[in-house]
Amino acid sequence: MTTTTRPVAALDAERVTLAYDQRTVFQDLSLSVMEGQITTLVGANGSGKSTLLKAFGRLLSPRSGRIHLQGKALRTIPTRQVARQLAVLPQKPLTPPATTVRELAARGRHPHQTWFRPLTSQDTAAIDAALDATGLTGLAGRDVATLSGGQIQRAWIALVLAQQTPIALLDEPTTFLDLAHQLEILHLVRRLNRDHRTTVLMVLHDLWLAGRFSDRLIALAGGQVVADGSPWEVLKPGVLRQAFGLEAQVVSEPVTGSPLVVPAAETVLPHDLAGS
Numbered sequence: 001m002t003t004t005t006r007p008v009a010a011l012d013a014e015r016v017t018l019a020y021d022q023r024t025v026f027q028d029l030s031l032s033v034m035e036g037q038i039t040t041l042v043g044a045n046g047s048g049k050s051t052l053l054k055a056f057g058r059l060l061s062p063r064s065g066r067i068h069l070q071g072k073a074l075r076t077i078p079t080r081q082v083a084r085q086l087a088v089l090p091q092k093p094l095t096p097p098a099t100t101v102r103e104l105a106a107r108g109r110h111p112h113q114t115w116f117r118p119l120t121s122q123d124t125a126a127i128d129a130a131l132d133a134t135g136l137t138g139l140a141g142r143d144v145a146t147l148s149g150g151q152i153q154r155a156w157i158a159l160v161l162a163q164q165t166p167i168a169l170l171d172e173p174t175t176f177l178d179l180a181h182q183l184e185i186l187h188l189v190r191r192l193n194r195d196h197r198t199t200v201l202m203v204l205h206d207l208w209l210a211g212r213f214s215d216r217l218i219a220l221a222g223g224q225v226v227a228d229g230s231p232w233e234v235l236k237p238g239v240l241r242q243a244f245g246l247e248a249q250v251v252s253e254p255v256t257g258s259p260l261v262v263p264a265a266e267t268v269l270p271h272d273l274a275g276s
């Protein structure tokens with residue numbers, strides 16, 4: 001007898017309405033993030049990528065509808081338990097004052113620690129591994145405030161890695177990074193996914209990197225999912241026009257064969273996508 005494993009939703013939004021005061025960003029949106037996959041949200045500035053990620057990370061409560069984390073209603077799960085299941089890298093993390101790189105990474109162990117107990121050897125090993133993976137071992141004692149933009153970003157990624165959660169939500173994890181470090185971080189994300197089956201939901205602006213490192217892309221525009229599927233299914237001229245107002249061709253990138261978006265010589269941004 002053959003058994004087929006059905007894909008399981010790590011996170012599941014069911015008819016959610018997400019809004020800030022008077023501004024509704026999504027109404028009745030349903031979307032699942034599948035376990036063991038790397039899913040990337042793409043879309044123009046203001047299309048709601050961070051809003052959706054915040055809702056999945058319980059940083060924003062839906063006005064209506066439900067979100068489930070591994071089948072349980074997210075709003076009913078104790079905070080500590082949520083933090084053991086999912087780690088969130090916000091788009092604009094606020095670094096606490098007078099914090100060293102190592103101390104910031106160590107915050108990732110908080111959900112695993114008991115009150116006032118010193119770090120266990122397992123905590124220390126997780127922090128060391130996170131600093132090593134992000135290339136920050138040599139900067140461990142430095143105050144985060146004294147680092148460059150890219151180094152700060154990597155310190156926050158170290159916190160997420162030290163948390164060792166089965167799900168990671170990463171809002172633009174490669175901002176501020178030079179191309180080599182962007183690739184390094186995304187290879188790291190893929191290793192986490194391959195070796196530990198970590199479910200990743202991230203936001204990326206670079207469509208080449210999104211296509212190269214994701215199992216699934218979700219394109220957002222106008223409060224809707226306008227395309228959802230493999231990188232080749234989503235990165236199509238019609239979707240790029242709808243989501244970004246971008247006239248572009250999509251060619252196969254010669255090294256990995258992933259889709260490469262080549263914009264037309266001149267692109268005029270429609271008024272409504274320009275954020276007016």
Ligand SMILES: Nc1ncnc2c1ncn2[C@@H]1O[C@H](COP(=O)(O)OP(=O)(O)OP(=O)(O)O)[C@@H](O)[C@H]1O
Nearest residue numbers: 020023025043044045046047048049050051052091
């Ligand atoms: N705290 C807030 N209060 C009010 N409106 C907000 C707030 N945060 C976001 N918005 C609005 O919600 C909409 C979606 O914003 P969101 O940050 O989710 O976009 P995004 O796709 O992540 O954009 P970007 O690519 O610029 O990060 C935008 O119109 C934005 O102005």
Ligand SMILES: [Mg+2]
Nearest residue numbers: 049050051091
């Ligand atoms: Mg955003």
